Every structure is written in structure tokens, then in C-alpha cells.
Amino acid sequence: MPTSQTDPGYDIAVVGAGPAGLAAATSAANSGARVALIDSGARVGGQYWRHRRGDDIRHQHRWKEFRRLRGNLDHRRALIDYLPEHFVWHVERTGSGFSTHATCGDAERVVDSRAVVVATGAYDRQLPFPGWTLPGVFTAGAVQGLLKGQGVLAGRRVGVAGTGPFLLAVAAGLAEAGATVVGVFEAGLPTGFARHPLAVLANPGKVAEGAGYLRILARHRVPCHPRTGVIAAHASPSGDSVHGVTVARLDRDWRPVPGTDRRIDCDTVAVGYGFVPQIEIPLQLGCDTRLDVDDSLVAVVDDRQRSTVPGVFIAGEACGVGGAVLSVLEGELAGLHAAHLTGAGVPDPARVRRLARRRAAQRSFATAMHQAFPVAAGWSSWLDDDTVICRCEEVPASAVTRAVDQLGATDPRAVKLFARPGMGLCQGRMCGFATAGLVADRLGRTVTAEDLRGMSSRPIAQPITLGTLAAGPRGGRVS
């Protein structure tokens, strides 16, 4: 490990070791760059390849590709320092490049580098409904993370609800692991893909993956209900867990069709409405962001995965939700171009063209998927006045609407100041999208990028104790 304090010994600091970060770190090192690969997890792989040591990989997808990337990492150990269980809370520009601040246990470490690749992924996008704060109501990703990461089934009788193909992956994983999946309740219409035949045909792998999940669900006799939503969850008699849900057919705006609601018993609910890119760090660095086709805020990048801040590259879900295959391609391109920028090898133009062509095909599929599974504004009609919007601060829907109607708030940031949604421990990760949607709905307009920026800017990207902050980089400056 280099020792000088002033010269940033690393060419590139890669934040995140999921599909995108792992691909970026290994392609950069293969070009001769010195890389610090920093991740909060105990193992590389991110969300898609979440696994345990000595894991039974039968339920993992694209494991061969993961082994290739992990093999590259092992092979390039002389050029890559892998820093697991490091939580990056802040990245700043310096005179000679960047300093990435991370906590590891109660120590702070600082990684100096010439360039940075941000590959921080995404997390589950949530929409509130009456009863969603009950024990037993999980995000779809959390249920899958428990299964993949801990081998733990979240429940025995599970309802899977929300929108998007990810629900199929979650339901199939649960059914294969022995849970009774009482149904997949898809608020949208999967036939929406039919409007994008070219994008579907250009991605046979995605179609095969989806068909695989449907085969598993058919084998386990799991019913799939399109245009149907979970609009409320109900407590057990003791009130300490979920006991059932109310589902209803939904119209194209996701408003419940009168007379169609019915009660289904279950002990667990897995809910997911797509993903929210983790873009705190690009926002800290002043990178431009934009509203993507799935109404999420993403970082702006060019065809070299360069952000609008020189020396900052972004890959994977942080620059647009598109799944693991796209993340690997963007990561590989970001690694090649970041290595080139920092004086390591010149990327092979033919390889760059091949990667860019495959990226375009994956990106077109992601766009088709987002357009086929949009979040319609009618979800707010599921809410009661006392339905909690912000779980951390226990802010009910009535407080958000009152901030708009009576206190004159005209954007989510003002509502945050008046009623505190997004001011708690998760800093709006859970409620940001819903709060912005509710406010825009109340004002009779659509959500803007500025609205989401107001709920996504976090100068401190990961919790850090005041003690660690005050002690400074006790863990030493890694450069």
C-alpha cells in the first residue's frame, strides 16, 4: 500500500463492489491502473450477486460471469486494494483529485485518488398504503436479500405486490425456498412490453430469465394477478404482525375499481415498485442529474460513463436502473475510460464499440421495461389521512397535504421543513419518492427532478458517529 500523503497513490477509487463496481475495478486494473475498491458489504457482488460464504449457488443467476469478475479481482490483487465493510459517507474534490471518506467500524479512512467511479447501485422504491408499517410487511428486495444473503425465509404465506419484473424473481425465489406465495399482485400490465418488440427481441437473455421465473411460479401454482394492487395490510388480533391484505383491481391510473376489493390471508407481504438509484455521492460532488423514464433521479453520464464533473465516472443503477447485465457493461466502460484518463492503458476501440453496442441493447430493454411498468399517480387514492408516509418521523399523509393546502408549501423540500418527512434516520430514502409524488399530486403537477433532488441530497451519505468524525482519519489516510 503506497505511503505518500500528498500524491494520490490510487489512480481510481471505485465506490461499490456490485456488478458495476466490480467490472469497473477489474477492467481498470487490467489496463494497469491502481484501484481502491470500496464497499460496505462483507463480500463483492452487490445486490444481484448477494451470497454467503460457501453458498449453494443453484438460485444465483449469471454466476459464471460473477466468478469471472471475482477471478479477475483475485488475479489483479497487486493493483486492486479491496476494502470491504467500508461505508463511504463523503467524497470531495481535492487539488490533486479526490478524497473518499469511509468508516470501517468506528474508524475513519480516507482514500486519495485521481479519479472516482461511483457504482453505488439502488434500493427498493416504496409507496405507502394503510398498514404498510406493520411487522411482516417488507420491501421486495429485503425479502430477497434475506433469502440470498442469509438463507432466511421472511414468512410462510407471502403476498408479493407492486410493479415490475423483479416481483417475479422474488416470488420464484420464495416458492423455490418453500414458502407459499399466495399471489403476485402486479399493479401494471405486463403486456406493456408488446409495445417495444425490438427491445425485447434484442434481449433474448432477459426474456429467457423472465420465462424461467414464470415456469417456477407455474410449477408452484402461484397465481399472477395483473392490474391488481395490495391497497391495505391488516394486523393480527394482537396487532403485532400482518395477518392479511386487501387487494383490488386497479384502473389505468391505479385507482381501485369499486366492488373488486377482497381480503387475502398471509403472514408476510413483499412490496416493490422498482428501484431508487443511490446518488448521494454524485450530488455531493455536484454532478448533474436528470429525471429518467422511470421517474427516478439519476446521474447524467456520457458514452464514456463520464459524469459532468471531470474525473468522476458513474456506472450501474446510479446512472439509470437497468439491471445487472447493463451494470457490468457500464462498469467495464467506466473502468477502461477512467484508467485511460489517469494515464494507464488506452482502451481497445473495437472492445469499446462492442461494449457500447451491448450497452445500447440493454439500455433499450430497460427503457421498454420502465415504460411498460410506470408508477401511476392513483396510488395516493389508497391512503387514509393517518396513513404514515415517513416512517422515521411518523409523518401521516394529512400532515403532508396540510403543509401544501394550508401552509403554502410548493415543493417537497418545503413540506420537509413544515412536516418533517425525510428528516429521520433514513434521510428520505424510504419516503422521498412518495412524498414528492403526493406533493406534486396535491399541486396538480408532475414530479420534477428538482423535487427529487430536494429529497435525495445528503451531505453525509452513510451514518457516522460524531466521535469518529471528531477523531478524524484514525484508520489512516490510504493513498
Ligand SMILES: Cc1cc2nc3c(=O)[nH]c(=O)nc-3n(C[C@H](O)[C@H](O)[C@H](O)COP(=O)(O)OP(=O)(O)OC[C@H]3O[C@@H](n4cnc5c(N)ncnc54)[C@H](O)[C@@H]3O)c2cc1C
Ligand atoms: C435488494 C435488491 C435486490 C435485487 N435483486 C435483483 C435480482 O434478483 N435480479 C436483478 O436483475 N436485479 C436485482 N436488483 C437490481 C440490482 O440493482 C441490479 O441487478 C444490480 O445489482 C445493479 O448493480 P450495481 O453494481 O449498479 O449496484 P448494486 O448491486 O446495488 O451494488 C452497489 C454496491 O455499492 C455498495 N454501496 C452503496 N453505497 C455505498 C457507500 N456509500 N459506501 C460503500 N458501499 C456502498 C452497496 O453495498 C453494493 O454492494 C436488486 C436490487 C436490490 C436493491
